[in-house]
Structure formats: C-alpha cells, structure tokens
Amino acid sequence: MIKVENLVKKFGPKTAVDDVSFTVEPGEILGFLGPNGAGKSTTMRMVTGFIPPTAGTVSVGGHDILDNPVEAKKAMGYLPESAPSYPDMTVLGFLRFAAEIRGLAGAEKNKAIDRVVELCFLENVIHQSVDTLSKGYRHRTCFAQSIVHDPDILVMDEPTDGLDPNQKREIRQLIRRMGEKKAIIFSTHILEEVEAVCSRAMIIDRGKVVANGTPSELSSKSELAGSVTLKVRGTGAGAIRSSLDKIDLVSKTTTVEEKDDVAWVRAFPKDQPKNGEVSAAVAETAAKENWSVVEVYTERGRLDEVFWNLTISETEEQPK
Amino acid sequence: MGNIKTIAKRELNAYFASPVAYVFIVIFLLLTGFFTFMIGRFLEANEASLNAFFMWHPWLYLFLVPAAGMRLWSEEHRQGTLELLMTMPITPWQAIVGKFAASWLFLGVALCLTFPMYITVNYLGDPDNGVIIGGYIGSFLMAGAYLAVTCLTSALTRNQVIAFIVSVVICLLLILAGWPPVTEFVNGIVDSLAPNATWIVSMVSSFSVMTHFEDFQRGVVDPRHVLFFLSVIGFSLFSTSVVLKSKRS
Ligand SMILES: Nc1ncnc2c1ncn2[C@@H]1O[C@H](COP(=O)(O)OP(=O)(O)OP(=O)(O)O)[C@@H](O)[C@H]1O
Ligand SMILES: [Mg+2]
Numbered sequence: 001m002i003k004v005e006n007l008v009k010k011f012g013p014k015t016a017v018d019d020v021s022f023t024v025e026p027g028e029i030l031g032f033l034g035p036n037g038a039g040k041s042t043t044m045r046m047v048t049g050f051i052p053p054t055a056g057t058v059s060v061g062g063h064d065i066l067d068n069p070v071e072a073k074k075a076m077g078y079l080p081e082s083a084p085s086y087p088d089m090t091v092l093g094f095l096r097f098a099a100e101i102r103g104l105a106g107a108e109k110n111k112a113i114d115r116v117v118e119l120c121f122l123e124n125v126i127h128q129s130v131d132t133l134s135k136g137y138r139h140r141t142c143f144a145q146s147i148v149h150d151p152d153i154l155v156m157d158e159p160t161d162g163l164d165p166n167q168k169r170e171i172r173q174l175i176r177r178m179g180e181k182k183a184i185i186f187s188t189h190i191l192e193e194v195e196a197v198c199s200r201a202m203i204i205d206r207g208k209v210v211a212n213g214t215p216s217e218l219s220s221k222s223e224l225a226g227s228v229t230l231k232v233r234g235t236g237a238g239a240i241r242s243s244l245d246k247i248d249l250v251s252k253t254t255t256v257e258e259k260d261d262v263a264w265v266r267a268f269p270k271d272q273p274k275n276g277e278v279s280a281a282v283a284e285t286a287a288k289e290n291w292s293v294v295e296v297y298t299e300r301g302r303l304d305e306v307f308w309n310l311t312i313s314e315t316e317e318q319p320k
Numbered sequence: 321m322g323n324i325k326t327i328a329k330r331e332l333n334a335y336f337a338s339p340v341a342y343v344f345i346v347i348f349l350l351l352t353g354f355f356t357f358m359i360g361r362f363l364e365a366n367e368a369s370l371n372a373f374f375m376w377h378p379w380l381y382l383f384l385v386p387a388a389g390m391r392l393w394s395e396e397h398r399q400g401t402l403e404l405l406m407t408m409p410i411t412p413w414q415a416i417v418g419k420f421a422a423s424w425l426f427l428g429v430a431l432c433l434t435f436p437m438y439i440t441v442n443y444l445g446d447p448d449n450g451v452i453i454g455g456y457i458g459s460f461l462m463a464g465a466y467l468a469v470t471c472l473t474s475a476l477t478r479n480q481v482i483a484f485i486v487s488v489v490i491c492l493l494l495i496l497a498g499w500p501p502v503t504e505f506v507n508g509i510v511d512s513l514a515p516n517a518t519w520i521v522s523m524v525s526s527f528s529v530m531t532h533f534e535d536f537q538r539g540v541v542d543p544r545h546v547l548f549f550l551s552v553i554g555f556s557l558f559s560t561s562v563v564l565k566s567k568r569s
Pocket of ligand 1: 036
C-alpha cells in the first residue's frame, strides 16, 4: 500500500510538487496524467525514495520512506522514466544483479529471471550487451528489473514509452494483470492507456492534483458527456434542432456538421441526466417526426477534452 | 555485507567486461618497468632492493588511480543508473563501500602483477623481503587513498574528465605537501609571519603521502601511517556520501 500525504517538493524557488496526497491500495492501479513538467516524475522519485520531499510524508507498505528506507524499498519495484541500465552488462547479467540485490539467490533467482524474461519478451536478447539494444528492448529490460522480485508495490514512470504497438498492448495487459493484486502507480501521456488500464486516474498540473477519480468519472466531467448525437438523412439541421429544442430534458442543441444530405446534430442534457433519458426522448421525437435516422449515440465524454480543459484553460487564465 | 559484495561484484565485472581494465594493467606494468629500469637505474644501482621500484609509485598513481576511478560515480550520474541504485533496498553507504572496494581490489590485482620484480631481485641478490612487503602494503594503502579522493570527485560531476583532473590536482597537493621545496616555502612564510609556529610546517607536511609512504619503503609498517591512509579513505568516502545525498535533494 502506498500512502502519500501533503507531499511538497521545491527546487530552489520553484515548486515542482505542491501538496499532493493520495493512497493506493492493493488491487488498485493509479494513473498519473499531466502535461510535461507537471511533477509526475518528481512525485514518483519521492515515493521511491530517490529524492527526499521538502515536506509531507510517504509510506510504502507501512514503512516511512525516510525513517525506514530499506524496508520500504524492498517492497517496491521502480521503473524510472529514462529506463536506465548498466550499458556494460548483458541483459542476463543486469537481471541477475537486480535479482541478487533484491535478496534472491540460487534456484529462486533463476526462476525469477526466467519469469521476467518471458513476461517482457527478452529471450532473443538475453546474452546481448545492454548498450547494443534498441530503445524498446532497453526499456523492457529495465521494466523486467522492476518486477524481478515480484513486488507488492510498483511505481512505473511511462512504462510503455518507446514500445511498439504490440508491445504496448502486451505491457498494458501485464500491468492490468499485476494490478489485480498489487498496488501500482504509473504515469503516461497516452489517454487511452488510462482508460484501458487504470482503476483510478489523477491529473496533475503544475504540481497540483486537479482531478482524481475513475477514468469514467473523469471523462464524465467533459462538457460532451451525456449529450446525444443524432445523424439524420433528408431533413435539414435547422428543422431537427427546433424539434429537439422542444424536449424538456434538452438544454441546447448544436449542429456538428451538415453534408451530403446528412445532418449531424447534438443535443445537450439539462443538468445531470439519468441514463438513457435524453436519448430515449430524442428517439421518440425522431419517430414522431418520421426522420430517417442514420445513427444515434450518447457521448460518454472524452478524457482528452477533460485533460485539455483542466490543464490548458488554467494556463490561459493566469499567465505567468 | 551481502549487498556490498553484490555491488562490488558488479563493479569488478564492469572493469573486466571492457578492454579498459587490460589496457590499464598493461600501461601500469609498462610504466613501472620503465621508471624502475630506465629512470630509476635499477640494475646499475646494484642494490638488492625494490627502492627504485617503489619510489615512483606516488607519481605513477597520481595519474593511473584517477584514471581507474573516475568513472565510479560520474557514470552512474550520466547513465541515470544512480536512480536505480538509490531506489534499491541498500543503503548509500553499502553502494559507496562496494564500489570503492571493487576498484581498490582491481588496483591490488594490478599491483600484484608486478611480482616479477620481486622474483627478479630475489634471483639477482638477497634482498630484505620484509622491506619489500612493507613497500607493497604502503603502496596499496596509498593507492586506496588516491582512489577514495577520486571517488569523491567523481561523485561531484557527471563528467569523467573533470573528475580525473580534479583528482589529479588534489592528489598532487597530497604529494607536494611534504616535498622539500614546498616544506621550505611554507617554512619561509611561517618564519616571517610567526617564527614560533613551526607546528604549521609539520602539520602541512603531515598531510603528505610522501611522508607517510617513506617509512613503508624502509619496511616499517607504522600504525600511525596506516591510520593516516585509512583516515584519508574514510574521510573521502564519508564526503562522497554527503555529496551524493546533496546531489539528490
Ligand atoms: N533536479 C531538478 N532540479 C530542478 N528542477 C527540477 C529537477 N527535477 C525536476 N525539476 C523541475 O520540476 C518540474 C517537474 O518535473 P517532472 O520531471 O516531475 O515533470 P513530469 O510531470 O514528469 O514531466 P514529463 O511529462 O515531461 O515527464 C519541472 O518543471 C522540472 O523542470
Ligand atoms: Mg516525467
């Protein structure tokens, strides 16, 4: 379990992490999102004990990272952002070193190494020296290092960075599988990854947590969330909108596009709509008006829009 | 202890995984041979001792030890592996000692490979082998002191070249502190300023590796001299831990 309370990190006059608190329980995968320089890596470095916090506390598996660093680090695996490894070693040598320093020896060590070599698809490069590896393989080697001791707690800074699409998929699946029992924090710039992997996501901007919730909770903050989009052939957008505007549950309508005889209209709900209410009303109207409907769907909200709103608009409001 | 061993093993493998180790050993042996036979006139001296061999060690080490140790921490900084090392379940002190021990052992191996010198003098004459052993012990301790200084400078920078140059300068100061011209110079200054404070002169020269190495060359393993080298090592390694800590915060 990871417990972070009021974490602050200052580099000189600059505050990189500003009062961040969260907990991650076993079986949870917490995704860190945020623009470049938001403080994701800095937070992770404090959680893993690489740099000391300016203020606040971190407890990992019940051990305070400052008072009892060795015990805390034993319980944890860490994949740093740059995925470093010793270039003069072979992949096998590097993994052996990682396993030994984690206290594994003998048959147990070999078994652990075989396991991560298989999980991270390193069979082909096992005897190759690290500095001749391609970027993706180097990344996977460092990833393998972080899970060689099968830790209960994992901290991974952009684990899928530099991987090809197939590998991205594999690693995501692996993280999700591990997340059933472990407490995992990972950061990413890929929003779909958050939706695909995380049980909870945190958006960080300029050191502060600006949003925290399940991916669907976050996406429902989007303005689009709950709106109903309707595609109709053979009726003008104006006529459709004036009919839809008459529905009680609808606050406003917009024309998304009108092209080739197909009108594309979006109806936004008033306050918090109940599931399906708005779309039912829209469908009813469509049937009554006898429109030839091509498509109708409810927006679940888009994370990228939420991300954009939370991290860009503020920058514009309060320029430095 | 197990962690220190794991770190040291990795470090030692890193030496021998690259040609640098072999190049280093060859250069070390060539230079000791060159200085001993050509400049030290070992054969002409017609003495059954290794004085001509050991007298060059402070100067040889001046360049060779920083060359062997400069990568110790600067590479960790540069490759980003410091972040791995410092988030593994070990204490920084274990990492520092492990890395230092590996390098020192490596220098010890290079020193041991000069054993043909020992065989040669024993074949040609009848030397006092106690004196020779003393010289080896002193030489090894001195190498350790230089190496610890290099450890410290390489923790300060990610640039190996800077680490090398700064180490050479510091080690040179350690040598020169006891060099007669420097002693006389310090003596002159002290004389003109405070004629009674001769302790300053002896303090400055007591920081010199030369002063402490001389007795070893005579075969005397004086605990005070051993303590001197060990304190230089201890102090430098402790400073290394302070530097590494401050670099991370
Ligand atoms: N050692 C340091 N000294 C000074 N400033 C630093 C240091 N490390 C990080 N920073 C600053 O702290 C801020 C947060 O950096 P951090 O690396 O945590 O961002 P990030 O969210 O991981 O960004 P990215 O998405 O680019 O990885 C940045 O403004 C960065 O310049
Ligand atoms: Mg980062």
